[in-house]
Amino acid sequence: xxxxxxxxxxxxxxxxxxxxxxxxxxxxxxxxxxxxxxxxxxxxxxxxxxxxxxxxxxxxxxxxxxxxxxxxxxxxxxxxxxxxxxxxxxxxxxxxxxxxxxxxxxxxxxxxxxxxxxxxxxxxxxxxxxxxxxxxxxxxxxxxxxxxxxxxxxxxxxxxxxxxxxxxxxxxxxxxxxxxxxxxxxxxxxxxxxxxxxxxxxxxxxxxxxxxxxxxxxxxxxxxxxxxxxxxxxxxxxxxxxxxxxxxxxxxxxxxxxxxxxxxxxxxxxxxxxxxxxxxxxxxxxxxxxxxxxxxxxxxxxxxxxxxxxxxxxxxxxxxxxxxxxxxxxxxxxxx
Ligand SMILES: C[S@@+](CC[C@H](N)C(=O)[O-])C[C@H]1O[C@@H](n2cnc3c(N)ncnc32)[C@H](O)[C@@H]1O
Numbered sequence: 001x002x003x004x005x006x007x008x009x010x011x012x013x014x015x016x017x018x019x020x021x022x023x024x025x026x027x028x029x030x031x032x033x034x035x036x037x038x039x040x041x042x043x044x045x046x047x048x049x050x051x052x053x054x055x056x057x058x059x060x061x062x063x064x065x066x067x068x069x070x071x072x073x074x075x076x077x078x079x080x081x082x083x084x085x086x087x088x089x090x091x092x093x094x095x096x097x098x099x100x101x102x103x104x105x106x107x108x109x110x111x112x113x114x115x116x117x118x119x120x121x122x123x124x125x126x127x128x129x130x131x132x133x134x135x136x137x138x139x140x141x142x143x144x145x146x147x148x149x150x151x152x153x154x155x156x157x158x159x160x161x162x163x164x165x166x167x168x169x170x171x172x173x174x175x176x177x178x179x180x181x182x183x184x185x186x187x188x189x190x191x192x193x194x195x196x197x198x199x200x201x202x203x204x205x206x207x208x209x210x211x212x213x214x215x216x217x218x219x220x221x222x223x224x225x226x227x228x229x230x231x232x233x234x235x236x237x238x239x240x241x242x243x244x245x246x247x248x249x250x251x252x253x254x255x256x257x258x259x260x261x262x263x264x265x266x267x268x269x270x271x272x273x274x275x276x277x278x279x280x281x282x283x284x285x286x287x288x289x290x291x292x293x294x295x296x297x298x299x300x301x302x303x304x305x306x307x308x309x310x311x312x313x314x315x316x317x318x319x320x321x322x323x324x325x326x327x328x329x330x331x332x333x334x335x336x
Contacts, residue, residue: 003142003143003144004092004118005140005241005291005295006091006092006094006096007020007059007095007096007287007288008290008291009059009095009098009099010096011099014283014287014290016059016288017099018287020061020062020284021284022271022284023062023136025271026197026271027062027065027066027135028065028270029270029328030268030330034133034193035069035073037193037263038073038074038077038191039073039077041191041263042077042130042189043189043190044130044188045187045189046078046083048081048082048083048084049083049086050086050131052070052071052085052086052087052088052133053088053133053185054087054088054090054133055090055123055133057090057091057095057100058100058137059099059103060099060100063089063100064104066133067089067110070193071109085111087111088115088129089112089113089114089115090114090117090119092116092117093117095116101114119134119138119181120142120174120177121177122181123181126185127184127185127186129182129187130186130191131192132182132190132191132193133192133194134196135195138194138196139197139242139243140241141170141241142170142241144238145170146166147166148166149162149236152236153218154214154218154221154235154238155167155211155215156168156211156239156243157208157211157215158205163239171243171245172249175245175249176253176257179192179260179333180257180259183259186335187335188336191263191334192260192332192334193333194333195329196244197209197326198244198245198250198327198328199246199267199324200247200324200327207322207323207324208324209273209323209324210242210244212319212320212323213282214242216309216312218235220308220309221235221297224301224305229304234296245329247267247329250265251265254333259335259336260333260334260335261333261336262332263333263334264330264332265331266329267328267329267330268327268330269326269327272325273320273323273325274321276320276326278316278317278320279313282309282313293305
């Protein structure tokens with residue numbers, strides 16, 4: 001069964017709206033590259049209406065900057081045409097679409113629609129989309145990897161080989177489903193742009209920034225278990241459904257699918273790991289992860305978990321000195 005854990009809605013202290021600056025930094029770093037990719041490669045038969053989709057858009061504001069950039073690029077590609085844009089903001093049905101709609105830019109030059117549903121399946125009619133974009137979303141697995149015991153841990157970092165394989169298999173299946181669905185929805189000559197955290201081949205998960213942070217959540221939960229706050233069995237049974245792949249895993253999935261040619265696939269380093277302020281990173285992660293922890297452990301444990309993480313900022317900062325610099329993959333696919 002697929003699981004959905006949207007980001008924190010609203011505009012409170014732990015909302016995604018107020019805590020998505022790291023993702024914005026990543027998206028800003030590829031703004032020009034996105035423009036260039038669209039201008040040089042978008043090749044759909046354009047009538048007067050262009051359909052653009054942002055998949056895993058969350059609540060904003062990042063999605064609005066993204067969409068504006070995509071529209072600007074398509075307009076530059078067709079300077080002599082008067083185009084109308086239909087923009088689909090898509091995310092899980094539990095996403096806070098009210099906040100998204102309430103903050104739509106009033107001066108926008110597009111028609112906006114919300115599309116609820118998982119991007120691991122079909123969301124749009126066949127060949128109806130010219131540009132599909134997704135940033136910092138495909139790291140979410142459709143469900144917790146299962147079948148391999150992972151005692152005292154909640155992620156594949158530092159875990160036995162069987163756990164790592166369960167994660168990798170689930171990731172390849174999910175990314176495969178994502179690419180298959182886009183293969184049907186994106187018109188011939190259309191573009192898919194993906195931006196997400198990833199790592200070069202050969203880097204172990206214990207050296208990937210996000211995996212290290214996830215494993216710290218596991219350590220903190222274990223401390224809470226020793227304090228009698230949470231049952232250890234719950235930790236043993238829980239696997240955080242997030243995975244940052246290595247480049248080769250992504251390439252394998254795209255090639256296996258066969259619907260797309262790879263226009264660009266580049267690992268970029270928008271932020272040096274040592275520039276990360278760990279305290280603000282933990283608050284940022286709270287906006288994204290509170291929901292998934294809440295579903296398994298309940299709200300009082302979650303409060304203690306994030307407080308405990310915040311007491312470890314110095315230790316985590318020291319540990320991060322030895323991890324690989326945080327990388328994101330910029331991937332542009334063209335529908336054959
Ligand atoms: C970290 S947010 C990224 C939001 C935005 N794209 C950005 O760059 O700021 C990840 C989003 O992906 C969504 N998401 C995760 N899995 C999804 C799925 N299977 N289908 C649709 N949306 C999904 C989450 O609900 C969340 O809103």
